[in-house]
Structure formats: C-alpha cells, structure tokens
Amino acid sequence: MDHENEVGRKALEGADKEFLARRFDADRGHLRAVAYRMLGSVSEAEDAVQEAWFKLSRSDVSGVENLSGWLTTVVGRVCLDMLRSRASRREDPLEYYVPDPIVRVADTTAPEQAAELTESVGLALLVVLDTLGPAERLAFVLHDMFAVSFDEIAKIVDRTPAATRQLASRARRRVQDATPAPGPDVRRQREIADAFLAAANGGDFEGLLTVLDPDVVLRADGGRTLAALSQVVRGAEAVMSQAVMYAKFRKGSLALVANGQPAVLSVVNGRPGSLMTFTISGDRIVALHVLADPERIAALGLTEEDLALATY
Known part of the structure; x- marks a missing residue:
C-alpha cells in the first residue's frame, strides 16, 4: 500500500x-x-x-x-x-545605445512573438x-x-x-x-520612409528637407565591433549629410517593420548590414535609429529567404 x-x-x-x-x-x-x-x-x-x-x-x-x-x-x-x-x-555610452529591435519583413503577417512584444512600443520610447x-x-x-x-x-x-x-x-x-507624438497611419509612414530613402540615394537635399523634422535626431550604434560608427547627430542639415553618406554604402535594401515602425535593412552580397528604423510624428521624421552592431544584426532572426527579397 x-x-x-x-x-x-x-x-x-x-x-x-x-x-x-x-x-x-x-x-x-x-x-x-x-x-x-x-x-x-x-x-x-x-x-x-x-x-x-x-x-x-x-x-x-x-x-x-x-x-x-x-x-x-x-x-x-x-x-x-x-x-x-x-x-x-x-x-x-548610453547616449549611443539603440535598443534591440524586433523585425519582420514588410507586408507579411507578423510572427506572434513580434506582435506580442513590440507593435505598441517603438524604439524611441525604449531609448x-x-x-x-x-x-x-x-x-x-x-x-x-x-x-x-x-x-x-x-x-x-x-x-x-x-x-x-x-x-x-x-x-x-x-x-x-x-516621447514623440503619434505618427500617421502605417501606409503613410512607409511612404515617408521611402521618400527619405529615395532622396538620400539621389543626393536630393531638398527632398530630404521635406521629410525631416528640423530637430531630427539620428542615433547610430555600432556596438563594440564598430564602435567608431556610434554617434548621435542632431538637426536636419547634419542628418542629411549622414543620410547621403549611408546611401553610398547601401548596395541592397530590404523593407522591414521594426517595433511597428518602418525600417530598412542594408544588404551587401546577400548579407545583412545595418538597420535603420524611422520614428515619424505628423508627416516628418523625428528620429532615426541605426543599428550597425554585427552581432546584434545577426541576431535579428532574418532568414536567407528574407534576405533574398532585398532590392538592388
């Protein structure tokens, strides 16, 4: 018993x-x-x-x-x-730190985890x-x-x-x-991000001025591997110069959504480079977060199939 x-x-x-x-x-x-x-x-x-x-x-x-x-x-x-x-x-330095983004390829159904974690919390708030x-x-x-x-x-x-x-x-x-005021709807935010990228690729400073807030802040985080890339740039004119410079190194681009916000991943020879995420308030970009840390970029979870969708 x-x-x-x-x-x-x-x-x-x-x-x-x-x-x-x-x-x-x-x-x-x-x-x-x-x-x-x-x-x-x-x-x-x-x-x-x-x-x-x-x-x-x-x-x-x-x-x-x-x-x-x-x-x-x-x-x-x-x-x-x-x-x-x-x-x-x-x-x-905390000033340069970009929090971990959670990404998905644009125009696809968000993975359950990404939706649970991030659709309501942008990188600007995490900063x-x-x-x-x-x-x-x-x-x-x-x-x-x-x-x-x-x-x-x-x-x-x-x-x-x-x-x-x-x-x-x-x-x-x-x-x-x-924290910035809320931006327009998702479609309009993507249009503004695309306009920024087109202007940067073409060296169109007037076009950049139309989409950048005068007090826009660009925060770049290269991690320990690329620490020299880490910086904070303030003001539309200074950010424009950086945007045009970044465009020269971006061979391919993959449109993503990062924490519910439009983002673009640079792709070089089929490999992920840096991720730029846009924070938009009204019809202007008020913040840009650039993650260039190779270790954290590799941890984003993007597959070869995802990267194959990049445009060149």
Missing part, C-alpha cells in the same frame, strides 16, 4: 508540474512583453522569463490566487535586479526608458503599461505605495516630455 501511495503521489506531482508548465506557456508572451519593455533587450528578456520559470518550478504556489499576477511581479523583480547589475557594469533609474522604470512599466497596482510594485522596490507612486509619476513626466 505504501508503494501505491508513493506512485500516486509522484503521478500527482507530475500532473501538477505539467499543469504549471501549461499555465506558464499561456503567460509566456505577456511575460516576454513585460521583460522586453523593462530591459530593451531580446536576449535578456528571454533570460528573465526563463528565470521566472525556474522560480515557479521551485515555489509552492498552491496558495496563489492570481498566478499571472504572481508571475508578472516575479519577472519584474528579476528585471529590476538585471537593470541594477547592468547600471553598475555598463561601459558603453527614453533607458534613461530612467531601475526603480523608476519598473514602476512606470508595471503600472502604466500593465496596470499592476502600486501596492504590488512597492513590495518589489521595497518602498511604500506612496513613494512608488512618486517613482512612476517622475518617470511618466520624463516619458511624456521626450
């Missing part, structure tokens, strides 16, 4: 673990979205979600009424630790979030983007709910001050 009870107990434990695995998979997209907004890094977001699974598999959650909420706070705490560790060891302190970022992301209560967030940052509310309020003001 004892043997039968032991077999039954192990079978029940296996069923419980299987149930938890199914529940976790059901929440995985949401958790990935939380982590991506917290970290701005695809690989680190995946690491944070995986750590949440380890914590779940090692925890007694029999008394947890809202498992999705519990997992959200676990991911938030993991991300907070990662942000604090990043801040203490960061060597690269602003990178300027916040870890606790501010956590409070803003969890409360304003995912409606987590200040009581729950306070437990993560080890502050009172009132102090946590102040963290989110400060972050909200900075985000509102620095």
